[in-house]
Amino acid sequence: MxxxxxxxxxxxxxxxxxxxxxxxxxxxxxxxxxxxxxxxxxxxxxxxxxxxxxxxxxxxxxxxxxxxxxxxxxxxxxxxxxxxxxxxxxxxxPVVCLTAYHLLHSAYSVRAGECVLVHSISGAVGLALTQLGVAAGATVIGTVGSPGRDAPARDKGAALVIDRSSEDFVERALDFTEGRGVDLVIDSLGGDVLPRSFDCLKTYGHIINIGEAAGYPDFEIRPKLYERSTSLAGFEVLHAMRVPGRWQAGVDHVLAAIREGTLSxxxxxxxxxxxxxxxxxxxxxxxxxxxxxxxxxxxxx
The missing domain is CATH 3.90.180.10 (Medium-chain alcohol dehydrogenases, catalytic domain)
Structure with a gap:
């Protein structure tokens, strides 16, 4: 209690x-x-x-x-x-930072040199993903839904923030990666953003969906998967407890990063x-x- x-x-x-x-x-x-x-x-x-x-x-x-x-x-x-x-x-x-940690290190194994695109990057989860991704050696880019919301993510280390209301995030992401595509997309929006996110993935790229803030996505998933042999996963942070030691590893990592000042x-x-x-x-x-x-x-x- x-x-x-x-x-x-x-x-x-x-x-x-x-x-x-x-x-x-x-x-x-x-x-x-x-x-x-x-x-x-x-x-x-x-x-x-x-x-x-x-x-x-x-x-x-x-x-x-x-x-x-x-x-x-x-x-x-x-x-x-x-x-x-x-x-x-x-x-x-707890929810924000452990979600970010397990997205990058449990549901996926982020590596130095990879490019991660985060939708709603200036939200709380997005800012935690930015900091933990950069700390892991990844390049983090992202999107926001309206003008003037790029500063928080840039301050945390984002290399590029795209305003979806005035820019094509697929085009900008492909330009940024010189046509290669991003390694990982973390999508909290669903709606029409999720199907378009496949278009900015590299071959064998990966999407993790964590919500439907922009509406429930309604599209044919199988054709999108086969365009470049990509994959789509769901995510629930508490599932980390099912793997021995995994939950505590996240808690220890996050608490240490907060105390060291590398995660805020x-x-x-x-x-x-x-x-x-x-x-x-x-x-x-x-x-x-x-x-x-x-x-x-x-x-x-």
Whole structure:
């Protein structure tokens, strides 16, 4: 049981609220995938944690429970925090940074010299992917959906940011790679962006889809796969727990990078506990650079 200091907004929270998330939702329900706070109580047999300890947590496969003063979480999903890490940062990194890590190092094995294209690169996941990709020796490029959103990704090391509202991202990506194509596309948009992403892949290139923020994609997948022997995969961050040692490797890598200063999670805004409606409205504009938080009890928890 966690006394919640902060909860963070994620796209899955808005999908749950609107009733369009792939997993069924029963009521009553308290949404919220990601929290930080202090341990209030331990279940029977739980080891390695203590009451009062500062922690972050993903609320588990149901993605429920975070928007509350107290949240019950399976012990496997709890991340003890370093003493010098603020609790707002603790609520900001688990989903974003572990998603980015496992996209690059579990679902794919990024190598130095490869080119990775990230859609919505100035969002929270995109910025984490940029930093971790550059740290791995990859060249990271990406797209944004409106003018003036390139600076955050460029500041984190992106080599090229393409505005999809005024530029053809396929043409720009092919120009950037001198016609070769990119090694990996990470797509959170779906819609008509996903099928076009195949066109900027190299031969044997790979796409990982992590969402449908631009709508559900409706196209014939098999012909696209055979154009250049490419591949498409889905992704769920918690599946890393199914591989022994994989989840903890990600936690250790991310925490070390944050403490060393090579990985940062910008917080765009923190909303009071009573303003969840306004939090979701801001999140759904898709113009936010960084994480949006809900302050429940704050640092004084």
């Amino acid at each position: 966690i006394d919640v200091a902060y909860a963070a907004a994620n796209w899955g929270d808005t999908q749950k609220r609107r009733g369009v998330y792939p997993d069924p939702l029963s009521y009553p329900a308290v949404i919220g995938l990601e929290v930080s706070g202090r341990v209030a109580a331990l279940g029977e047999g739980v080891e390695g944690m203590a009451v009062g300890q500062r922690v972050a947590a993903i609320t588990g496969p149901t993605m429920l429970g975070g928007y509350a003063e107290r949240c019950a979480v399976g012990a496997a999903y709890v991340i003890p925090l370093p003493d010098d890490m603020p609790l707002d940062i603790g609520a900001s990194f 999670v910008p917080i765009a805004r923190c909303f009071p506990f009573g303003e969840i409606r306004e939090l979701h409205r801001a999140f759904e504009t898709r113009t936010v650079n960084g994480k949006l938080l809900l302050e429940v009890a704050g640092e004084g928890v």
